[in-house]
Amino acid sequence: MTRRLRAGLLGYGYAGATFHAPLLAETEGVELIAVASSRPEQVLQAWPQARVLPDAEALLAEDDIDLVVIATPNDSHFPLALAALRAGKHVVVDKPFTLDAAQARLLMEEAERAGRLLSVFHNRRWDADFLAVRQLLDEGALGRVVHFESHFDRYRPQVRQRWRESSGPGAGLWFDLGPHLLDQALQLFGLPQALSLEMAALRDGAASDDWFHAMLRYPDKRVILHGSALVADVGPRFTLHGTLGSFSKYGLDPQEDALKAGARPGGEGWGVDMKPGRLVSGGEEAVFCGPAGDYLRYYAGVRDAILHSEANPVPAEEAWRVMALLELGKRSAMLQCWQPVPDNLREPAA
Incomplete structure (x- = not known):
């Protein structure tokens, strides 16, 4: 009989209910067997x-759980992941990995001691629009890219009563959307030389940042990462300019909206982006569609890493670098100046 990966989910709020539970349940070879939640009827x-x-302690005591997925508020990621690793479980943590890079390093060390997989849910590596950008760069369609702009803008003028928009640790848009945009930039271009960030709380009654604008300096290009909760007329999601042409892409990957609507992931048409990008090169314009998005590939990768010793789809070390840049951005915003990226981030984590 083929071995299945048995998963337990901590938390059934937005991330747990919308992303993790359906993705775990629909990934072949993975079984969602337990959920720790204060909402039993909903689960x-x-x-x-x-x-x-009823709680994390009860779930971690279950002997038949191989993998613990942590989809709880950001300030609980570190203690819950640490407890799960010490209970002998493999661990997936929703982004952001932790509250700071030091916590991330401690979890990496604990995972090494325990001999367990530790991964972070940077699912937007499998967005259709990002995969299209990656394909264009791999094919060299734009030549040498000199300008890359990534926006994650929304129109949410009312401040909601939830932890993501509170004044507590790990709240705010930079910690909510910044990890996605930073991770995608690092996947495409590696670590920058320096980073500059501005943050603001612009909505009436905002308790944490709801606007950010980051610039990443590379020797041959500039990268802009931007997020806002007050954009009613949303511009391009991606804009790229290179020596051979330009590319722009409007609209978000369709998977989150499909999951919110109750669709089960996978199957015909899943993740297909109906809004192709615009490629301008050599004086000609063309539409460009990349591959379909597929968040299931993340948990399939986790399954294969645990059961078949294949590569971790998002190694903790990569998420640690994202955490370090999130921290560096906050320092830049506080000091209102560029911050050089430390050399130790370019070396393998000890």
């Missing part, structure tokens, strides 16, 4: 086969 309505446990 059982969607996942009647799963055991609902």
Whole structure:
């Protein structure tokens, strides 16, 4: 009988209910067997086969759970991941990995001692629009890229009563969307030389930042990462300019909206982007569509890493670098000046 990866989910808020539970349940060879939540009725309505446990302590005590997925508020990621590793579990942590790079390093060391996989859910590596950008760069269609701009803008003028928009640790848009944009930039271009960030709380009653504008300096290019909660007329998601042409892409990857609507991931048409990008090169214009997005590839990678010793789809070390840049950005915003990226981030983590 083929071995299955048995998963337990900590938290059934937005991230747990929208992303992790359906992706775990629909990934071949993975079984969602338990959820720790204060909303048992909601969990059982969607996942009647799963055991609902009252808290993390109860879930970590279950002997038949191989993988613990942490989809709880940001300030709980570190202690819960540490407890899960010490309980002998493999661990996936929703982004951001932790509250700072020091916590991330401690978790990496604990995972090494425990001999367990530690991974971070940077799912937007499998967005259709990002995969299109990656394909264009791999093919050299734009020549040498000199300008890359990545926007994640929304129109949410009302401040909601939730931890993401509070004044607590790990709240705010930079820690919510910044990890996605930084991770994608690092995947494409590696670490920058320096980083500059501005943050602001612009909405009426905002308790944390709801606008950020980051610049990453590379020897031969500039990268802009921007997020805002007050954009009613949303511009391009991606804009690239290179020595051979330009590319622009409007609209977000469709997977999150499909998951929010209750669609199960996978199947025909899943992740297909219906809004192709615009490629301008050699005086000609063309539409360009990349491959379909597929978040299932993340948990398939986690499954294969644990059961078949294949590569971790998002190694903790890569997420640690994202955490270091998030911290560096906050320092830049506080001091209102560029911050050089430390050399130790370019070396393998000890």
